Amino acid sequence: MDKVRLGRRLAEARELAGMTQDAVARELKLDRAAISHLERGDRNLRVPELVTLAQLLGRPLSYFVEPPVQAAVNRRAAPHADHDSTLGLDVEVDQFAGEVRTLLAMGLLTSADRDPAARTPRTHAEAERVAAKFRREAGMGDGPVKDLGRVCEVFGLYTWAPALGRSGPDGACVQVDSEGRVAGATVVNGDADSGRRRMTLAHELGHWLFGDAYDSQAGFDAEMWIDSFAIHFLGPRTGVTNMWRAHSQLSTRDRALAVGVEFRLSWTAVIGQLRNLDLITREEREQLASDEPRRGDYLRLGLSWSDELTAPYLSPGYxxxxxxxxxxxxxxxxxxxxxxxxxxxxxxxxxxxxxxxxxxxxxxxxxxxxx
Incomplete structure (x- = not known):
């Protein structure tokens, strides 16, 4: 890796570790100017110094010395109109993509077999149809997705969920190539609420399946259509409708609670899907949106929420x-x-x-x- 790129990675890792150049200089027994020169790429870094820096900044040596995955570089260089991005997310994507590439190159991960004709849906009806198609390919019926990280691996997408803060970015996905082998690497904020984590991963699965970064026909509405795919993938029409009808003795709000727990959807997602499927009216959705449940509301009904993708999480195949x-x-x-x-x-x-x-x-x- 060239000195400029190495210096940039050192600066980013230092910033994420919450350290000043002075603090790093003290640990290396150097002056601050030497650290500044390192980060600008004006000074060679000796191996013992790099080992100490990697340990100090909490990053593996490979993050500093291996070339970055090109898709991750392209993502960082592109305007983030469609992806919420922060330095922390970018660094995690860089590192995890490189790790997936390592395992691909060693033959420890198998290459993904994606449909080259897949494209981003252009309507909600198309999003629902393609979600049903991919559920069938994964061998799922109409019930809830119990282990979303494992299901994503069926399609060659591997997941890392680090702690990025409750108000941090949701996630990102890139393609990883190594000597003809291909896989997907996605990072999801493991500090977000459980339902939000699952929606984020299902959304990134959509990006991966549709290869929308390479779809010249995908427009600015792509995020909306991929969100539509994600909700139908997690909460399919037949499964949600059957669950809704099975709890007809409950109030509208309690029925929504039961559906949300069964399909592990956030409150916003479940009432949105119930409205999409015409199971509640617009007025009922607005009322439910203004009455977000507390933990005790679920426990009152004997419902328990199964957490998934909590930081730190790595998908099982990885x-x-x-x-x-x-x-x-x-x-x-x-x-x-x-x-x-x-x-x-x-x-x-x-x-x-x-x-x-x-x-x-x-x-x-x-x-x-x-x-």
Missing amino acids: VAACLNGYAAGVLTPARTLELLHGLLTIDDLPQPLDDKQRLRRAFEGHEALTR
């Missing part, structure tokens, strides 16, 4: 890829723990595979070669 790489001896313990973002300690790592297990693993999927 975690499995890291641990399989470690067990097979292709990832070091230190690199494995870096890739897992602190979810495990060294004592949690699995036993390495023995030589026979490694050989068997190498031939998995190639049984014909052993006959």
